[in-house]
Amino acid sequence: MSLQRCLVALAVVASLVTGPVVWAPPATAETTLRVVMHSDLKIVDPIWTTAYIVRNHGYLIYDTLFSMDAKGEIKPQMVDKSEVSKDQLMLWHDGKPVTAEDCVASIKRWAAKDSMGQKMMGFVKDIQVVNPKTFKITLNEPTGLVLGALGKPSSNVPFMMPKRVADTDPNTQISDFTGSGPFVFKKDEWKPGDKAVYAKFDKYKPRAEAPSGLAGGKVVKVDRVEWKWIPDHQTAINALLAGEVDMLESPPHDLYPVLKADANVRLLNGNPLGNQYTFRFNALAKPFDNAKVRQAVFYAFNQEDFLKAVIGDPAYYKTCKGFFPCGSPLSSTKGMDGLLESNFEKSKALLKEAGYDGTPIVLMHSTDLAVLTNLAPVAKSLLEKGGFKVDMVSMDWQTLVARRAKKDPPAQGGWHAFLTSWVAADILNPVMMGFMNASCDKAMFGWPCDKEIESLRDQFAREANPAKQKAIAEAVQVRETQYPTHIPLGQWYGAFALRKNVDGVLEAPVTIFWNVTKK
Amino acid sequence: MAVVAVVVFMLLRLTTGDPAAIIAGDNATSQDVAAIREKLGLDRPLAEQFVIWLGRLARGDFGESFFFKKQVSELIAERVEPTLALATSTIVLTVLLAVPLGVLAAWRRGTWLDRLVMGFSVLGFSVPVFVIGYLLIYLFAIELAWVPVQGYQRLRDGLGGFLVRLILPSITLAVVFVALIARITRASVLEVLNADYVRTARAKGLAELPVMLRHVLRNAAVPIVTVIGVGIAVLIGGVVVTESVYSIPGLGRLTVDAVLARDYPTVQAVILLFSVVYVLINLLVDLSYTFLDPRIRY
Structure with a gap:
């Protein structure tokens, strides 16, 4: 796309419309969908934090300029090339019209x-408000x-807020929850630690x-969506079986048999792209400051062992030898031949070549999140077989989160590596994937530093042609096998x-509640 | 209280964990975390943070929760009712069951009744609270569907729903307290039953019931009331397992959530509140001794 075309398209596309009204059947009687989410809603500013529960909250009450569809394509959401009709203005929950200034x-x-x-x-050179319904990005x-960023599906999502709210310092939490999305947040009914309530926005x-x-x-x-916070998994399942709640967002895998055995409950994978397990290096800490030592880990690991240990049921995992999620547009196996096959001899040979002196790897092991707990012991076992010495340090996730931010030497409170999981929607391309940021001090914890990766990421950002984008993404992947910032461990x-009376749940990378019916 | 304030403040700051990193979320950069830390005032020296907190405390201001965008006092106020309701119903149930059982066991010492009560007592101590909770839920909420699995209904939203939702949690919690207080009651009553004044009362021809109520129970009351007092304090501060199993948004869960999230203002406030409650309950228990046993004077 030429610069001129790009500018014109953006200017036109940025005309705010509401989209024609389609069939909107009145919700029958008072239907309340009661859902147990994966976490309690504590923070309510989806820009202030990247927490997924707050992102999901954002999708209920805010709208986006662009959105990603089921094929991974970015589609207009609040914007369109169509003419604006006066009687179909988009409205904020307080009844005022959405303006370009707000956006x-x-x-x-x-x-x-x-x-x-x-x-x-x-x-971006400039973002100008042309008139109340149009703005121009130069x-x-x-x-x-631009479109990919504005249609970004996961944290932080560019949700649209009224100007008076959006003018809040980005490092200060907002306290006005007016949105223009399909639901209104009922602040008066929000009880942190208990429930959050969303009512249908009739306008x-x-x-x-x-x-x-x-x-x-x-x-x-439905008329209302209630997020009920039940911290105990067994209680949440009991509540679902008894019909006290209608849906659990993320029941633990080991309790699936209990749910499958009940005739009134069904399991549904609402996120076909799923999640990716990841092993993250601290590229500042010896011996992982040496790329060859990190490459050795690539040879020592295999994905199946991790996935079996944590998920267990092959119906809910698959190996995926690539940095970008299998099933997503940039997915590729280029450069991955021979890797992730637990070739311990190769791993040991690389360590010898790199002059590894037997320094123990401080591996942080999170013990309180079921989907992560078994990862570190598997990593320890494979690393040791691959010639590493490992000091696995167990801690709760929040302690790990604090410790991973430290650049201290591992023996003095720092770290060498840890394992985590990404929602696939967060790692769809090299710019989006936070762990691929190799900009040294500005990178995420682990602080990899590689000009070549950064140059490729910049090229990706400049490229508008999908075929060329894919070629660049493959080049990034190949470079990642030479200078590993992290290791993908499968999807x-x-x-x-769901109770059987709940239907219409859409497949999406985020849990969403429009289109859902409850009989 | 001053000691508690200092200890809580220092313990929280010296333990590992960073509320700013937790708030920022997994995708946040180091810069985001630093910005949040600065916003929360966590980048200031410890002494300065302590002085600021004490100053606010002196004005009755517990501050704002790092996470909830609410005043800590407001958060606590929301959580007090469920905890108080649960504690009250549990204590009432406990006293109604444990004291008579303990007296019966002592009165029929060595009989099957005594062994039954003591057997129950051992069982009550041995079985973890969450196991009792799950068993009760399975039987009464899922199989029989007599009561809800979980949740709490505020009193203002209806007495029926309020009471129904308290039945299982109260029974679950009461099991361990009944076991404890029945045992203490039995031991205290046994001690008094052998006293000279009881023998004298019986020799005077008094019926067994008045002997037990007027002479035995009243004189055995001091240790029983002490344990009940401790029980109330424990219930108000430490019923997190029951609150979690039954999804009751009470103070116990607030405390655990706040500790896990390193929400310093909330943890500091609830710990201070708990210490005030402990002091007050102990004071009331001490004062009650003078009514129960006129020989005690302060």
């Missing part, structure tokens, strides 16, 4: 916090990043298209547990 302020606040937003702003140079105008992923018409078919899937 510009929202983009600026989001871009100040989000890494992809920051990257996008590097290409670029310094052509880039394919919401869904797009005409059928819903697809996070895009399309967001038609709400896994969770399932929603």
Whole structure:
């Protein structure tokens, strides 16, 4: 796309419309969908934090300019090339119309916090409000990043907020929860540690298209959604079996047999792309400051052992030898031949070549999250077979989160490695994937430092052609095998547990509640 | 209280964990975390943070929760009712069951009744609270569907729902307290039953019931009331397992959530609150001794 075309398209596309109203059947009687989410809603500013529960909250009450559909394509959501009709203005929950000024302020606040937003702003010369319904983004140079960034499906999502809210300092939590999304957050009914309540926004105008992923018409078919916080998994399952709640967002895998045995409950994988397990290096700490030592880990590991140990049921995992999730547009196995096959001899040979002196690897082991707990022991075992000495340190996840931010030497409270999991929607391309950021001090914890990776990521950001983007992504992947910033350990899937009277749950990378019916 | 304040403040700051990193989330950069830390005032020297906190405390301001965007006092106020309701119903149930059982066991010492009560007592101590909870839920909520599995209904939303939702949690919690207090009651009553004044009362021809109520139970009351007092304090501060199993949004869960999230203002406030409750309950128990046993004077 030429610079001129890009600018024109953006200016036109940024015309705010509401989309024609489609069929919006009135919700019958008072239907309340009661859902147990994966976490309690404590923070309510989806720009202030990247926590997934807050992102999901954001999708209920805010709308986005663009959204990703089920095929992974970015589609217009709040914007369109169509004419604006006066009687179909998009409204905030307080009844005021959505304006271009609101959107510009929202983009600026989001871009100040989000890494992809920051990257996008590097290409932006100016964002101007043309009139109340139009704004124009002027670029310094052509880039394919703008639509991808504004349609980013996961944290931080560029949600649109009224200007008075979006003007809040990005490092200060907002306290006004007015959105323009399909649900209204009932602040007076929000009881942290108990429940969060969302009511259908009657004046919401869904797009005409059928819903697809996070895009399309967001038609709400229940009156209320209640997020009930039940911290104990067994109690949550008992509540579902007794019909006290309608849906569990993430029941643990080991309790699936209990759910499958009940005739009134079904399991549904609502996120076909799933999640990816990842082993993260601290590239500052010896011996992992040596890329060859990190490559040895690539040879020592195999994905199957990790996935079996944690998920167990092959129906809910698959090996995927690539950095980008299998099933996503940039997925590739280029450069991965011979890796992740537990070739311990090769691992030992590389360690010898690199002059590994037997320094114990401080491996942080998180013990309180079921989907992570068994990863570190498997890593320890494989690393030891591959010639490493390992000091596995067990701790709760929050302690790990604090410790991973420390650059101290591992023996003095720092670390060498830990394992975590990414939602696939967060790692769809090299710019989005936080662990691929190799900009030294500015990179995420682990602080990899590689000019070649950064140069390739910049090229990716500039490229608008999908075929060329894929070629660059493959080049990044190949470089990642030479200068590993992290290691992908396969994909896994969770399932929603639903009462049989709940239907219409859409497949998307985020748990969403439009289109859901409850009989 | 001052000691508690200092210890709690220092313990929280010296343990590992960083609320800013937790708030920022998994995708946050180091810069994001640093910005949040600065916003929360966590980048200031410890002494300065302590002085600021003490200053606010002196004005009755517990501060704002790092996570909930709410005043800590507001958060605590929301959680007090469920905990108080649960503690009250448990204690009432406990006293109604444990004291008569303990007296019966002592009165029929060595008989099958005594062995039955003591057997129950051992069982009550031995079985973990969450096991009792799950068993009760399975039987009464899932199989028989007499009561809900979980949740709490505020009193203002209806007495029926309020009481129904307290039945299983109260029974679950009461099991261990009944076991404890029945045992203490039995031991205390046994000690008094052998006293001269009891023998004298019986020799005077008093019926067994008045002997037990007027002479035995009243004189055995001091240790029983002490244990009940401790029980109330424990119930208000430490019922997190029951609150979790029954999904009751009480103070116990608030404390655990706040500790896990390193929500310093909330943890500091609830610990201070618990220490005030402990002091007050102990004071009331001490004062009650003078009514129960006129020989005790302060």
